[in-house]
Amino acid sequence: MPKTPIATNQAPAAIGTYSQAIRHGNTVYLSGQIPLQPQTMELVSGDMRTHIEQVFANLQAVAAAAGGSLRDAVKLNVYLVDLAHFALVNEVMAKHCVPPYPARAAIGVAALPRGAQVEIDAVLMLDA
Numbered sequence: 001m002p003k004t005p006i007a008t009n010q011a012p013a014a015i016g017t018y019s020q021a022i023r024h025g026n027t028v029y030l031s032g033q034i035p036l037q038p039q040t041m042e043l044v045s046g047d048m049r050t051h052i053e054q055v056f057a058n059l060q061a062v063a064a065a066a067g068g069s070l071r072d073a074v075k076l077n078v079y080l081v082d083l084a085h086f087a088l089v090n091e092v093m094a095k096h097c098v099p100p101y102p103a104r105a106a107i108g109v110a111a112l113p114r115g116a117q118v119e120i121d122a123v124l125m126l127d128a
Contacts, residue, residue, distance in 0.1 A: 001025050008065035011058040012036035015113070020062045028066040028124040032079070033058035034116035043114060048085050052092045055120050060096065068126045073102040075123040082117065083108045089118070
């Protein structure tokens with residue numbers, strides 16, 4: 001079964017040697033998203049909630065390009081420079097995912113690309 005790259009201009013372009021997502025069968029692996037605006041490739045301005053919302057918007061755009069949505073997510077990995085923002089991630093995540101919520105890991109990191117404070121990747125399972 002071949003792996004299929006997923007790409008959309010509705011999410012930030014890959015800034016390295018990776019794909020926005022790869023579909024293999026009914027599984028879609030979404031690369032980590034940071035709060036970049038797709039049009040400018042610059043970090044969104046605003047507070048941490050705005051940054052987290054942009055990350056979920058980017059993930060949703062890639063999920064849609066794969067034929068799904070974040071409602072199809074079975075696993076999320078959250079990377080935060082400051083774990084004090086974890087409750088805020090929960091609030092925003094609840095708007096984009098539905099019960100049963102996906103499995104998740106939250107990891108505190110020293111730094112993220114481009115000075116971002118949050119990055120999230122996802123795995124989706126699609127029906128077909």
